[in-house]
Amino acid sequence: MLKRLLQQKFQAYLARSQPAQPSVCLTQKRIYILPSRLGLWFALLVLILYLLGTNYQNNLILLSSFMLLSLLLLTMLLAFYNLYRLELSMVADAETFADQPAALPLRLNSANCQMLQLGLQGQRLQQLVPVISGQLAFALQLPQLSRGCYELPRLKLSSQFPFGLFNCWSYPALSAQLWVYPAALAPTGQQNLDEDPDNQGQTQPLEGSEWLKPYQAGDQPRRILWKKLATNPQQPIVRQQQDGNTVNEQWVKVPNASGAALELALQHACYRLQQLEGAGSRYGLLLPGKTLALGQGAQHLQRCLQELALC
Structure with a gap:
Protein backbone atom coordinates (compact mmCIF):
# COMPACT_ATOMS: atom_id res chain seq x y z
CA MET A 1 0.00 0.00 0.00
CA LEU A 2 2.80 2.40 0.89
CA LYS A 3 4.74 1.46 -2.24
CA ARG A 4 1.71 2.19 -4.45
CA LEU A 5 1.17 5.54 -2.75
CA LEU A 6 4.79 6.52 -3.28
CA GLN A 7 4.58 5.51 -6.94
CA GLN A 8 1.47 7.65 -7.43
CA LYS A 9 3.18 10.62 -5.77
CA PHE A 10 6.24 10.16 -7.97
CA GLN A 11 4.14 9.90 -11.15
CA ALA A 12 2.27 13.07 -10.18
CA TYR A 13 5.61 14.81 -9.65
CA LEU A 14 6.86 13.70 -13.07
CA ALA A 15 3.65 14.85 -14.78
CA ARG A 16 3.94 18.25 -13.11
CA SER A 17 7.65 18.86 -13.54
CA GLN A 18 8.35 17.00 -16.79
CA PRO A 19 5.35 17.27 -19.15
CA ALA A 20 5.35 15.62 -22.57
CA GLN A 21 7.28 17.47 -25.27
CA PRO A 22 8.25 16.73 -28.90
CA SER A 23 11.94 16.86 -27.94
CA VAL A 24 13.67 16.27 -24.59
CA CYS A 25 17.24 17.02 -23.50
CA LEU A 26 18.46 15.18 -20.40
CA THR A 27 19.81 17.67 -17.87
CA GLN A 28 20.67 17.26 -14.20
CA LYS A 29 17.01 17.79 -13.24
CA ARG A 30 15.93 14.79 -15.33
CA ILE A 31 18.66 12.29 -14.45
CA TYR A 32 18.58 10.05 -11.38
CA ILE A 33 21.56 8.05 -10.13
CA LEU A 34 21.98 5.51 -7.33
CA PRO A 35 24.53 2.79 -6.57
CA SER A 36 23.74 -0.62 -7.98
CA ARG A 37 23.95 -3.79 -5.90
CA LEU A 38 27.51 -4.27 -7.12
CA GLY A 39 28.24 -0.65 -6.23
CA LEU A 40 26.98 -1.15 -2.66
CA TRP A 41 29.27 -4.17 -2.20
CA PHE A 42 32.13 -2.14 -3.65
CA ALA A 43 31.46 0.68 -1.16
CA LEU A 44 31.37 -1.87 1.67
CA LEU A 45 34.75 -3.21 0.55
CA VAL A 46 36.19 0.31 0.64
CA LEU A 47 34.86 0.80 4.17
CA ILE A 48 36.28 -2.52 5.39
CA LEU A 49 39.71 -1.75 3.92
CA TYR A 50 39.70 1.66 5.57
CA LEU A 51 38.80 0.17 8.97
CA LEU A 52 41.51 -2.48 8.63
CA GLY A 53 44.09 0.09 7.62
CA THR A 54 43.32 2.39 10.54
CA ASN A 55 43.13 -0.49 13.02
CA TYR A 56 46.48 -2.03 12.05
CA GLN A 57 48.02 1.31 10.99
CA ASN A 58 48.87 -0.15 7.59
CA ASN A 59 49.51 2.60 5.08
CA LEU A 60 49.34 0.22 2.12
CA ILE A 61 45.79 -0.85 3.02
CA LEU A 62 44.79 2.79 3.59
CA LEU A 63 46.21 3.73 0.20
CA SER A 64 44.23 0.93 -1.45
CA SER A 65 41.01 2.09 0.20
CA PHE A 66 41.57 5.68 -0.94
CA MET A 67 42.29 4.56 -4.49
CA LEU A 68 39.13 2.44 -4.61
CA LEU A 69 37.10 5.31 -3.20
CA SER A 70 38.48 7.60 -5.93
CA LEU A 71 37.52 5.00 -8.53
CA LEU A 72 33.99 4.84 -7.09
CA LEU A 73 33.54 8.61 -7.24
CA LEU A 74 35.00 8.78 -10.75
CA THR A 75 32.63 6.03 -11.90
CA MET A 76 29.67 8.02 -10.53
CA LEU A 77 30.66 11.05 -12.59
CA LEU A 78 31.20 8.99 -15.74
CA ALA A 79 27.82 7.29 -15.31
CA PHE A 80 26.12 10.67 -14.97
CA TYR A 81 27.85 12.29 -17.95
CA ASN A 82 27.07 9.23 -20.07
CA LEU A 83 23.40 10.37 -20.15
CA TYR A 84 23.96 14.08 -19.66
CA ARG A 85 22.91 16.21 -22.66
CA LEU A 86 21.40 13.24 -24.47
CA GLU A 87 18.69 14.57 -26.80
CA LEU A 88 15.62 12.48 -27.59
CA SER A 89 13.08 13.63 -30.18
CA MET A 90 10.20 12.09 -32.08
CA VAL A 91 10.20 11.89 -35.88
CA ALA A 92 6.52 10.98 -36.42
CA ASP A 93 3.63 9.27 -34.69
CA ALA A 94 3.65 5.49 -34.62
CA GLU A 95 1.27 3.76 -37.03
CA THR A 96 0.30 0.13 -37.25
CA PHE A 97 -2.67 -2.18 -37.78
CA ALA A 98 -4.58 -4.11 -35.16
CA ASP A 99 -2.81 -7.12 -33.65
CA GLN A 100 0.51 -6.10 -35.20
CA PRO A 101 3.56 -4.72 -33.36
CA ALA A 102 4.33 -1.05 -33.83
CA ALA A 103 7.55 0.95 -33.86
CA LEU A 104 7.94 4.62 -32.94
CA PRO A 105 10.63 6.39 -35.01
CA LEU A 106 12.92 8.40 -32.76
CA ARG A 107 16.07 10.45 -33.17
CA LEU A 108 18.85 10.19 -30.56
CA ASN A 109 21.64 12.72 -30.38
CA SER A 110 24.63 12.61 -28.06
CA ALA A 111 28.33 13.36 -28.20
CA ASN A 112 29.22 10.01 -26.65
CA CYS A 113 26.69 7.72 -24.98
CA GLN A 114 27.29 4.01 -24.53
CA MET A 115 25.26 0.97 -23.45
CA LEU A 116 21.94 2.82 -23.35
CA GLN A 117 18.81 0.82 -22.54
CA LEU A 118 15.56 2.29 -23.79
CA GLY A 119 11.99 1.15 -23.24
CA LEU A 120 8.63 2.05 -21.72
CA GLN A 121 8.30 2.86 -18.06
CA GLY A 122 7.01 -0.09 -16.07
CA GLN A 123 7.98 -2.71 -18.66
CA ARG A 124 10.91 -5.07 -18.36
CA LEU A 125 11.52 -5.30 -22.09
CA GLN A 126 14.32 -2.86 -22.95
CA GLN A 127 16.19 -2.26 -26.19
CA LEU A 128 19.96 -1.82 -26.09
CA VAL A 129 21.75 0.90 -28.03
CA PRO A 130 25.48 0.10 -27.82
CA VAL A 131 26.94 3.45 -28.95
CA ILE A 132 25.52 6.87 -29.77
CA SER A 133 27.97 9.30 -31.35
CA GLY A 134 26.14 12.11 -33.10
CA GLN A 135 22.63 11.63 -34.48
CA LEU A 136 21.13 8.15 -34.56
CA ALA A 137 17.77 7.01 -35.96
CA PHE A 138 16.11 4.54 -33.64
CA ALA A 139 12.85 2.56 -33.80
CA LEU A 140 11.28 1.98 -30.39
CA GLN A 141 9.31 -1.25 -30.37
CA LEU A 142 5.81 -0.94 -28.89
CA PRO A 143 3.44 -3.68 -27.70
CA GLN A 144 0.48 -4.95 -29.73
CA LEU A 145 -2.74 -3.04 -29.09
CA SER A 146 -6.33 -3.08 -30.29
CA ARG A 147 -7.80 -0.49 -32.66
CA GLY A 148 -7.69 3.13 -31.48
CA CYS A 149 -5.43 6.08 -30.72
CA TYR A 150 -3.14 5.93 -27.69
CA GLU A 151 -0.87 8.45 -26.00
CA LEU A 152 2.73 7.29 -25.79
CA PRO A 153 3.58 6.22 -22.21
CA ASP A 194 -15.43 -2.00 -59.22
CA GLU A 195 -17.35 -4.60 -57.23
CA ASP A 196 -19.37 -3.65 -54.16
CA PRO A 197 -21.80 -6.26 -52.85
CA ASP A 198 -23.86 -3.65 -50.96
CA ASN A 199 -23.84 -1.07 -53.78
CA GLN A 200 -23.83 1.72 -51.19
CA GLY A 201 -21.72 4.81 -50.69
CA GLN A 202 -20.08 4.85 -54.14
CA THR A 203 -20.70 6.87 -57.26
CA GLN A 204 -23.44 5.06 -59.21
CA PRO A 205 -24.20 5.37 -62.94
CA LEU A 206 -27.47 6.94 -64.07
CA GLU A 207 -29.03 7.11 -67.51
CA GLY A 208 -27.05 8.96 -70.17
CA SER A 209 -23.99 10.80 -68.93
CA GLU A 210 -25.11 11.47 -65.32
CA TRP A 211 -24.01 9.81 -62.12
CA LEU A 212 -25.37 9.54 -58.59
CA LYS A 213 -23.27 10.28 -55.54
CA PRO A 214 -23.83 11.18 -51.84
CA TYR A 215 -24.34 14.86 -51.14
CA GLN A 216 -21.44 16.87 -49.76
CA ALA A 217 -20.92 20.54 -48.95
CA GLY A 218 -20.68 22.64 -52.12
CA ASP A 219 -23.04 20.58 -54.29
CA GLN A 220 -25.83 22.54 -56.00
CA PRO A 221 -29.27 22.08 -54.38
CA ARG A 222 -30.95 21.76 -57.80
CA ARG A 223 -29.07 18.47 -58.34
CA ILE A 224 -30.51 16.83 -55.22
CA LEU A 225 -32.87 13.91 -55.87
CA TRP A 226 -35.75 14.98 -53.63
CA LYS A 227 -37.67 11.75 -54.19
CA LYS A 228 -34.77 9.70 -52.79
CA LEU A 229 -34.45 12.17 -49.91
CA ALA A 230 -37.89 11.12 -48.68
CA THR A 231 -36.75 7.50 -48.34
CA ASN A 232 -33.33 8.33 -46.85
CA PRO A 233 -33.37 11.80 -45.24
CA GLN A 234 -30.01 11.33 -43.50
CA GLN A 235 -28.06 10.89 -46.74
CA PRO A 236 -29.17 13.08 -49.69
CA ILE A 237 -28.25 11.90 -53.17
CA VAL A 238 -27.25 14.31 -55.97
CA ARG A 239 -26.82 14.04 -59.73
CA GLN A 240 -23.42 14.72 -61.20
CA GLN A 241 -22.41 15.12 -64.82
CA GLN A 242 -19.96 12.52 -66.04
CA ASP A 243 -16.48 13.81 -66.82
CA GLY A 244 -12.97 12.39 -67.08
CA ASN A 245 -12.52 12.15 -63.30
CA THR A 246 -15.97 10.96 -62.21
CA VAL A 247 -15.41 7.37 -63.23
CA ASN A 248 -12.44 7.14 -60.84
CA GLU A 249 -14.29 8.68 -57.89
CA GLN A 250 -15.26 6.11 -55.30
CA TRP A 251 -16.94 6.31 -51.90
CA VAL A 252 -16.29 3.94 -49.02
CA LYS A 253 -19.15 3.72 -46.55
CA VAL A 254 -19.11 2.43 -42.99
CA PRO A 255 -22.60 1.47 -41.80
CA ASN A 256 -24.03 2.51 -38.47
CA ALA A 257 -23.32 -0.68 -36.52
CA SER A 258 -21.69 -1.79 -33.29
CA GLY A 259 -19.76 -4.70 -31.84
CA ALA A 260 -18.42 -7.37 -34.14
CA ALA A 261 -20.40 -6.04 -37.13
CA LEU A 262 -18.70 -2.64 -36.82
CA GLU A 263 -15.23 -4.18 -36.54
CA LEU A 264 -15.84 -6.28 -39.65
CA ALA A 265 -17.10 -3.25 -41.59
CA LEU A 266 -14.04 -1.24 -40.54
CA GLN A 267 -11.72 -4.02 -41.69
CA HIS A 268 -13.43 -4.12 -45.08
CA ALA A 269 -13.28 -0.33 -45.35
CA CYS A 270 -9.56 -0.35 -44.48
CA TYR A 271 -8.88 -2.90 -47.21
CA ARG A 272 -10.87 -0.95 -49.77
CA LEU A 273 -9.16 2.35 -48.96
CA GLN A 274 -5.76 0.78 -49.54
CA GLN A 275 -6.92 -0.75 -52.81
CA LEU A 276 -8.30 2.56 -54.07
CA GLU A 277 -5.13 4.40 -53.12
CA GLY A 278 -3.03 1.80 -54.89
CA ALA A 279 -5.19 2.13 -58.03
CA GLY A 280 -4.78 5.94 -58.09
CA SER A 281 -8.51 6.63 -57.66
CA ARG A 282 -10.05 9.58 -55.86
CA TYR A 283 -12.07 8.35 -52.92
CA GLY A 284 -14.01 9.61 -49.95
CA LEU A 285 -15.15 8.12 -46.66
CA LEU A 286 -18.73 8.05 -45.36
CA LEU A 287 -18.97 7.52 -41.60
CA PRO A 288 -22.02 7.73 -39.34
CA GLY A 289 -22.37 11.48 -38.78
CA LYS A 290 -19.20 12.45 -40.68
CA THR A 291 -18.00 12.63 -44.29
CA LEU A 292 -14.46 12.96 -45.61
CA ALA A 293 -14.38 14.62 -49.01
CA LEU A 294 -12.90 13.03 -52.09
CA GLY A 295 -9.13 13.03 -52.32
CA GLN A 296 -6.08 10.88 -52.87
CA GLY A 297 -2.50 10.58 -51.74
CA ALA A 298 -0.68 9.32 -48.65
CA GLN A 299 -1.97 12.10 -46.40
CA HIS A 300 -5.57 11.54 -47.46
CA LEU A 301 -5.23 7.79 -46.87
CA GLN A 302 -3.70 8.45 -43.44
CA ARG A 303 -6.57 10.75 -42.49
CA CYS A 304 -9.15 8.18 -43.59
CA LEU A 305 -7.42 5.41 -41.64
CA GLN A 306 -7.27 7.61 -38.54
CA GLU A 307 -11.01 8.18 -38.76
CA LEU A 308 -11.51 4.42 -38.95
CA ALA A 309 -9.33 3.99 -35.87
CA LEU A 310 -11.50 6.45 -33.92
CA CYS A 311 -14.82 5.16 -35.22
Whole structure:
Protein backbone atom coordinates (compact mmCIF):
# COMPACT_ATOMS: atom_id res chain seq x y z
CA MET A 1 0.00 0.00 0.00
CA LEU A 2 2.80 2.40 0.89
CA LYS A 3 4.74 1.46 -2.24
CA ARG A 4 1.71 2.19 -4.45
CA LEU A 5 1.17 5.54 -2.75
CA LEU A 6 4.79 6.52 -3.28
CA GLN A 7 4.58 5.51 -6.94
CA GLN A 8 1.47 7.65 -7.43
CA LYS A 9 3.18 10.62 -5.77
CA PHE A 10 6.24 10.16 -7.97
CA GLN A 11 4.14 9.90 -11.15
CA ALA A 12 2.27 13.07 -10.18
CA TYR A 13 5.61 14.81 -9.65
CA LEU A 14 6.86 13.70 -13.07
CA ALA A 15 3.65 14.85 -14.78
CA ARG A 16 3.94 18.25 -13.11
CA SER A 17 7.65 18.86 -13.54
CA GLN A 18 8.35 17.00 -16.79
CA PRO A 19 5.35 17.27 -19.15
CA ALA A 20 5.35 15.62 -22.57
CA GLN A 21 7.28 17.47 -25.27
CA PRO A 22 8.25 16.73 -28.90
CA SER A 23 11.94 16.86 -27.94
CA VAL A 24 13.67 16.27 -24.59
CA CYS A 25 17.24 17.02 -23.50
CA LEU A 26 18.46 15.18 -20.40
CA THR A 27 19.81 17.67 -17.87
CA GLN A 28 20.67 17.26 -14.20
CA LYS A 29 17.01 17.79 -13.24
CA ARG A 30 15.93 14.79 -15.33
CA ILE A 31 18.66 12.29 -14.45
CA TYR A 32 18.58 10.05 -11.38
CA ILE A 33 21.56 8.05 -10.13
CA LEU A 34 21.98 5.51 -7.33
CA PRO A 35 24.53 2.79 -6.57
CA SER A 36 23.74 -0.62 -7.98
CA ARG A 37 23.95 -3.79 -5.90
CA LEU A 38 27.51 -4.27 -7.12
CA GLY A 39 28.24 -0.65 -6.23
CA LEU A 40 26.98 -1.15 -2.66
CA TRP A 41 29.27 -4.17 -2.20
CA PHE A 42 32.13 -2.14 -3.65
CA ALA A 43 31.46 0.68 -1.16
CA LEU A 44 31.37 -1.87 1.67
CA LEU A 45 34.75 -3.21 0.55
CA VAL A 46 36.19 0.31 0.64
CA LEU A 47 34.86 0.80 4.17
CA ILE A 48 36.28 -2.52 5.39
CA LEU A 49 39.71 -1.75 3.92
CA TYR A 50 39.70 1.66 5.57
CA LEU A 51 38.80 0.17 8.97
CA LEU A 52 41.51 -2.48 8.63
CA GLY A 53 44.09 0.09 7.62
CA THR A 54 43.32 2.39 10.54
CA ASN A 55 43.13 -0.49 13.02
CA TYR A 56 46.48 -2.03 12.05
CA GLN A 57 48.02 1.31 10.99
CA ASN A 58 48.87 -0.15 7.59
CA ASN A 59 49.51 2.60 5.08
CA LEU A 60 49.34 0.22 2.12
CA ILE A 61 45.79 -0.85 3.02
CA LEU A 62 44.79 2.79 3.59
CA LEU A 63 46.21 3.73 0.20
CA SER A 64 44.23 0.93 -1.45
CA SER A 65 41.01 2.09 0.20
CA PHE A 66 41.57 5.68 -0.94
CA MET A 67 42.29 4.56 -4.49
CA LEU A 68 39.13 2.44 -4.61
CA LEU A 69 37.10 5.31 -3.20
CA SER A 70 38.48 7.60 -5.93
CA LEU A 71 37.52 5.00 -8.53
CA LEU A 72 33.99 4.84 -7.09
CA LEU A 73 33.54 8.61 -7.24
CA LEU A 74 35.00 8.78 -10.75
CA THR A 75 32.63 6.03 -11.90
CA MET A 76 29.67 8.02 -10.53
CA LEU A 77 30.66 11.05 -12.59
CA LEU A 78 31.20 8.99 -15.74
CA ALA A 79 27.82 7.29 -15.31
CA PHE A 80 26.12 10.67 -14.97
CA TYR A 81 27.85 12.29 -17.95
CA ASN A 82 27.07 9.23 -20.07
CA LEU A 83 23.40 10.37 -20.15
CA TYR A 84 23.96 14.08 -19.66
CA ARG A 85 22.91 16.21 -22.66
CA LEU A 86 21.40 13.24 -24.47
CA GLU A 87 18.69 14.57 -26.80
CA LEU A 88 15.62 12.48 -27.59
CA SER A 89 13.08 13.63 -30.18
CA MET A 90 10.20 12.09 -32.08
CA VAL A 91 10.20 11.89 -35.88
CA ALA A 92 6.52 10.98 -36.42
CA ASP A 93 3.63 9.27 -34.69
CA ALA A 94 3.65 5.49 -34.62
CA GLU A 95 1.27 3.76 -37.03
CA THR A 96 0.30 0.13 -37.25
CA PHE A 97 -2.67 -2.18 -37.78
CA ALA A 98 -4.58 -4.11 -35.16
CA ASP A 99 -2.81 -7.12 -33.65
CA GLN A 100 0.51 -6.10 -35.20
CA PRO A 101 3.56 -4.72 -33.36
CA ALA A 102 4.33 -1.05 -33.83
CA ALA A 103 7.55 0.95 -33.86
CA LEU A 104 7.94 4.62 -32.94
CA PRO A 105 10.63 6.39 -35.01
CA LEU A 106 12.92 8.40 -32.76
CA ARG A 107 16.07 10.45 -33.17
CA LEU A 108 18.85 10.19 -30.56
CA ASN A 109 21.64 12.72 -30.38
CA SER A 110 24.63 12.61 -28.06
CA ALA A 111 28.33 13.36 -28.20
CA ASN A 112 29.22 10.01 -26.65
CA CYS A 113 26.69 7.72 -24.98
CA GLN A 114 27.29 4.01 -24.53
CA MET A 115 25.26 0.97 -23.45
CA LEU A 116 21.94 2.82 -23.35
CA GLN A 117 18.81 0.82 -22.54
CA LEU A 118 15.56 2.29 -23.79
CA GLY A 119 11.99 1.15 -23.24
CA LEU A 120 8.63 2.05 -21.72
CA GLN A 121 8.30 2.86 -18.06
CA GLY A 122 7.01 -0.09 -16.07
CA GLN A 123 7.98 -2.71 -18.66
CA ARG A 124 10.91 -5.07 -18.36
CA LEU A 125 11.52 -5.30 -22.09
CA GLN A 126 14.32 -2.86 -22.95
CA GLN A 127 16.19 -2.26 -26.19
CA LEU A 128 19.96 -1.82 -26.09
CA VAL A 129 21.75 0.90 -28.03
CA PRO A 130 25.48 0.10 -27.82
CA VAL A 131 26.94 3.45 -28.95
CA ILE A 132 25.52 6.87 -29.77
CA SER A 133 27.97 9.30 -31.35
CA GLY A 134 26.14 12.11 -33.10
CA GLN A 135 22.63 11.63 -34.48
CA LEU A 136 21.13 8.15 -34.56
CA ALA A 137 17.77 7.01 -35.96
CA PHE A 138 16.11 4.54 -33.64
CA ALA A 139 12.85 2.56 -33.80
CA LEU A 140 11.28 1.98 -30.39
CA GLN A 141 9.31 -1.25 -30.37
CA LEU A 142 5.81 -0.94 -28.89
CA PRO A 143 3.44 -3.68 -27.70
CA GLN A 144 0.48 -4.95 -29.73
CA LEU A 145 -2.74 -3.04 -29.09
CA SER A 146 -6.33 -3.08 -30.29
CA ARG A 147 -7.80 -0.49 -32.66
CA GLY A 148 -7.69 3.13 -31.48
CA CYS A 149 -5.43 6.08 -30.72
CA TYR A 150 -3.14 5.93 -27.69
CA GLU A 151 -0.87 8.45 -26.00
CA LEU A 152 2.73 7.29 -25.79
CA PRO A 153 3.58 6.22 -22.21
CA ARG A 154 6.52 7.76 -20.42
CA LEU A 155 9.85 6.28 -21.50
CA LYS A 156 12.70 4.95 -19.40
CA LEU A 157 16.32 5.50 -20.38
CA SER A 158 18.91 3.75 -18.23
CA SER A 159 22.57 2.79 -18.25
CA GLN A 160 25.13 1.19 -15.93
CA PHE A 161 28.13 2.30 -17.96
CA PRO A 162 31.07 2.11 -17.35
CA PHE A 163 31.58 -0.51 -14.62
CA GLY A 164 28.06 -1.31 -13.46
CA LEU A 165 28.59 0.32 -10.07
CA PHE A 166 25.82 2.92 -10.54
CA ASN A 167 22.35 2.86 -12.04
CA CYS A 168 21.69 6.04 -14.00
CA TRP A 169 18.22 6.56 -15.47
CA SER A 170 15.63 9.08 -16.62
CA TYR A 171 11.88 9.15 -17.41
CA PRO A 172 11.37 11.46 -20.42
CA ALA A 173 7.90 11.94 -21.91
CA LEU A 174 7.36 12.57 -25.64
CA SER A 175 4.16 14.06 -27.04
CA ALA A 176 3.65 11.25 -29.55
CA GLN A 177 0.63 9.14 -30.39
CA LEU A 178 0.19 5.54 -31.43
CA TRP A 179 -2.42 5.01 -34.15
CA VAL A 180 -3.73 1.47 -34.45
CA TYR A 181 -5.80 1.05 -37.61
CA PRO A 182 -8.25 -1.79 -38.25
CA ALA A 183 -6.73 -4.87 -39.81
CA ALA A 184 -7.31 -4.87 -43.57
CA LEU A 185 -9.65 -7.67 -44.60
CA ALA A 186 -10.94 -8.27 -48.12
CA PRO A 187 -14.73 -8.73 -48.33
CA THR A 188 -15.84 -12.20 -49.38
CA GLY A 189 -16.19 -12.44 -53.14
CA GLN A 190 -14.83 -8.94 -53.81
CA GLN A 191 -11.78 -9.20 -56.01
CA ASN A 192 -11.56 -5.81 -57.72
CA LEU A 193 -12.29 -2.18 -57.12
CA ASP A 194 -15.43 -2.00 -59.22
CA GLU A 195 -17.35 -4.60 -57.23
CA ASP A 196 -19.37 -3.65 -54.16
CA PRO A 197 -21.80 -6.26 -52.85
CA ASP A 198 -23.86 -3.65 -50.96
CA ASN A 199 -23.84 -1.07 -53.78
CA GLN A 200 -23.83 1.72 -51.19
CA GLY A 201 -21.72 4.81 -50.69
CA GLN A 202 -20.08 4.85 -54.14
CA THR A 203 -20.70 6.87 -57.26
CA GLN A 204 -23.44 5.06 -59.21
CA PRO A 205 -24.20 5.37 -62.94
CA LEU A 206 -27.47 6.94 -64.07
CA GLU A 207 -29.03 7.11 -67.51
CA GLY A 208 -27.05 8.96 -70.17
CA SER A 209 -23.99 10.80 -68.93
CA GLU A 210 -25.11 11.47 -65.32
CA TRP A 211 -24.01 9.81 -62.12
CA LEU A 212 -25.37 9.54 -58.59
CA LYS A 213 -23.27 10.28 -55.54
CA PRO A 214 -23.83 11.18 -51.84
CA TYR A 215 -24.34 14.86 -51.14
CA GLN A 216 -21.44 16.87 -49.76
CA ALA A 217 -20.92 20.54 -48.95
CA GLY A 218 -20.68 22.64 -52.12
CA ASP A 219 -23.04 20.58 -54.29
CA GLN A 220 -25.83 22.54 -56.00
CA PRO A 221 -29.27 22.08 -54.38
CA ARG A 222 -30.95 21.76 -57.80
CA ARG A 223 -29.07 18.47 -58.34
CA ILE A 224 -30.51 16.83 -55.22
CA LEU A 225 -32.87 13.91 -55.87
CA TRP A 226 -35.75 14.98 -53.63
CA LYS A 227 -37.67 11.75 -54.19
CA LYS A 228 -34.77 9.70 -52.79
CA LEU A 229 -34.45 12.17 -49.91
CA ALA A 230 -37.89 11.12 -48.68
CA THR A 231 -36.75 7.50 -48.34
CA ASN A 232 -33.33 8.33 -46.85
CA PRO A 233 -33.37 11.80 -45.24
CA GLN A 234 -30.01 11.33 -43.50
CA GLN A 235 -28.06 10.89 -46.74
CA PRO A 236 -29.17 13.08 -49.69
CA ILE A 237 -28.25 11.90 -53.17
CA VAL A 238 -27.25 14.31 -55.97
CA ARG A 239 -26.82 14.04 -59.73
CA GLN A 240 -23.42 14.72 -61.20
CA GLN A 241 -22.41 15.12 -64.82
CA GLN A 242 -19.96 12.52 -66.04
CA ASP A 243 -16.48 13.81 -66.82
CA GLY A 244 -12.97 12.39 -67.08
CA ASN A 245 -12.52 12.15 -63.30
CA THR A 246 -15.97 10.96 -62.21
CA VAL A 247 -15.41 7.37 -63.23
CA ASN A 248 -12.44 7.14 -60.84
CA GLU A 249 -14.29 8.68 -57.89
CA GLN A 250 -15.26 6.11 -55.30
CA TRP A 251 -16.94 6.31 -51.90
CA VAL A 252 -16.29 3.94 -49.02
CA LYS A 253 -19.15 3.72 -46.55
CA VAL A 254 -19.11 2.43 -42.99
CA PRO A 255 -22.60 1.47 -41.80
CA ASN A 256 -24.03 2.51 -38.47
CA ALA A 257 -23.32 -0.68 -36.52
CA SER A 258 -21.69 -1.79 -33.29
CA GLY A 259 -19.76 -4.70 -31.84
CA ALA A 260 -18.42 -7.37 -34.14
CA ALA A 261 -20.40 -6.04 -37.13
CA LEU A 262 -18.70 -2.64 -36.82
CA GLU A 263 -15.23 -4.18 -36.54
CA LEU A 264 -15.84 -6.28 -39.65
CA ALA A 265 -17.10 -3.25 -41.59
CA LEU A 266 -14.04 -1.24 -40.54
CA GLN A 267 -11.72 -4.02 -41.69
CA HIS A 268 -13.43 -4.12 -45.08
CA ALA A 269 -13.28 -0.33 -45.35
CA CYS A 270 -9.56 -0.35 -44.48
CA TYR A 271 -8.88 -2.90 -47.21
CA ARG A 272 -10.87 -0.95 -49.77
CA LEU A 273 -9.16 2.35 -48.96
CA GLN A 274 -5.76 0.78 -49.54
CA GLN A 275 -6.92 -0.75 -52.81
CA LEU A 276 -8.30 2.56 -54.07
CA GLU A 277 -5.13 4.40 -53.12
CA GLY A 278 -3.03 1.80 -54.89
CA ALA A 279 -5.19 2.13 -58.03
CA GLY A 280 -4.78 5.94 -58.09
CA SER A 281 -8.51 6.63 -57.66
CA ARG A 282 -10.05 9.58 -55.86
CA TYR A 283 -12.07 8.35 -52.92
CA GLY A 284 -14.01 9.61 -49.95
CA LEU A 285 -15.15 8.12 -46.66
CA LEU A 286 -18.73 8.05 -45.36
CA LEU A 287 -18.97 7.52 -41.60
CA PRO A 288 -22.02 7.73 -39.34
CA GLY A 289 -22.37 11.48 -38.78
CA LYS A 290 -19.20 12.45 -40.68
CA THR A 291 -18.00 12.63 -44.29
CA LEU A 292 -14.46 12.96 -45.61
CA ALA A 293 -14.38 14.62 -49.01
CA LEU A 294 -12.90 13.03 -52.09
CA GLY A 295 -9.13 13.03 -52.32
CA GLN A 296 -6.08 10.88 -52.87
CA GLY A 297 -2.50 10.58 -51.74
CA ALA A 298 -0.68 9.32 -48.65
CA GLN A 299 -1.97 12.10 -46.40
CA HIS A 300 -5.57 11.54 -47.46
CA LEU A 301 -5.23 7.79 -46.87
CA GLN A 302 -3.70 8.45 -43.44
CA ARG A 303 -6.57 10.75 -42.49
CA CYS A 304 -9.15 8.18 -43.59
CA LEU A 305 -7.42 5.41 -41.64
CA GLN A 306 -7.27 7.61 -38.54
CA GLU A 307 -11.01 8.18 -38.76
CA LEU A 308 -11.51 4.42 -38.95
CA ALA A 309 -9.33 3.99 -35.87
CA LEU A 310 -11.50 6.45 -33.92
CA CYS A 311 -14.82 5.16 -35.22
